[in-house]
Amino acid sequence: MLKVEQISVRYGPAVGVERVSIEVREGELVTLIGANGAGKSTTLRAISGLEPLAHGRITFDGHQISGASAAAVIERGVAHCPEGRRVFPQLTVSENLEMGAYRRLDRNRVRQDRERMLDRFPRLRERLKQAAGTLSGGEQQMLAIARALMARPRLVMFDEPSLGLAPNFVEMIFDLILEVRREGTTVLMVEQNAYAALEMCDRAYLLENGRVVNEGPAEKMLADPNIRRAYLGG
Template sequence: MLKLDDISVRYGATLGVDRISIEVREGELVTLIGANGAGKSTTLRAISGLEPLSTGSIRFDGHDIGGAMPAQIIERGIAHCPEGRRVFPQLSVRENLEMGAYRRIDRQRVRSDMERMFDRFPRLRERSGQAAGTLSGGEQQMLAIARALMARPRLAMFDEPSLGLAPNIVQMIFELILEVRREGTTVLLVEQNAYAALGMCDRAYLLENGRIVTSGSAADMLANETIRKSYLGG
């Protein structure tokens, strides 16, 4: 479904991502793990069209999207739930969900999907008229996920969804991501909690200093002694 071939992203003289290649097959849950600054979020931003490529290509369903605008990439079927949630704080919960569907013209289905989001996230229904900036961190993360799903993506990308959340909320967020995958949406996940990420995914890529240093099935990565010592607490 998604193929990154030898892509690089440069910030001035600094390489954020250095010639990496990644594949995501339809129906998979694939995760990118690594330390802060390894290039994980930059990779997702490049896929979304938020960072220009210095080298390489990105193809989705066989179509080159490496130079596409973010709105075009959303229309192709890729949605991005960004690090830090990035809700629109002055807009209500309902208005944030509407923004997630702003490129869709099937307004009746949009209204139906919003009701589905409220069924999936009852707390958002309770706060539908409330400004998003007044929600708790966990509620904002629910809203960010729901907003991404309002685009009806075929590929959903989640960037550090557990960051800064209480353990009970983290568990709920992970269960929601697994549910999204079970319902047929392909998932590309960036997650600081490497142990949890490897417990959820089919395959994983380990990034260090903008490069992929190893990849494999979740089972292989969990059994890798270097990964266990460096990222899984031994």
């Protein structure tokens, strides 16, 4: 479904990612792991059209999306739930959900999807008219996920979904991501909790200093002594 081929992103003289290649097959949950600054979030931003490529090519469902605008990437069926949630703080919960569907013309389906999101996230229904910036961190993450799903994506990318959340919210968010995958949406995820990510996913890529240095099925990555020592606490 998604093919990232030898992409490089640079910030002036600094390298964001260098010759990164990954693949995500339809129906998979794939995760990118690695230390802070390894290039994981940059890779997602490049796929979303938020970072220009210095080199390489990205295709989704056989169509080239490298060089496309972020809006065009969403229209192709790729949604991005960004690091730090990035809700629109002055807009209400209801308005944030609408923003997730702003490119869609099927307004009846949009209303149905909005109700479906509120059924899935009852806390958001209780806070529909509340400014998103006043929600707790966990509630904002729920809203960010719901907003991404309002685009009806075929592939959704989650960037550090558990970052800064209380343990009870972390478990809830991971359960929601697994549910999204079970319902047929393909998932690409960046997650600081490498052990939890590998427990959830089908395959993983390990990034170091902007490059892919290891990849494989989750079971293989979990059993790798070097990965266990460096990222899984032994």
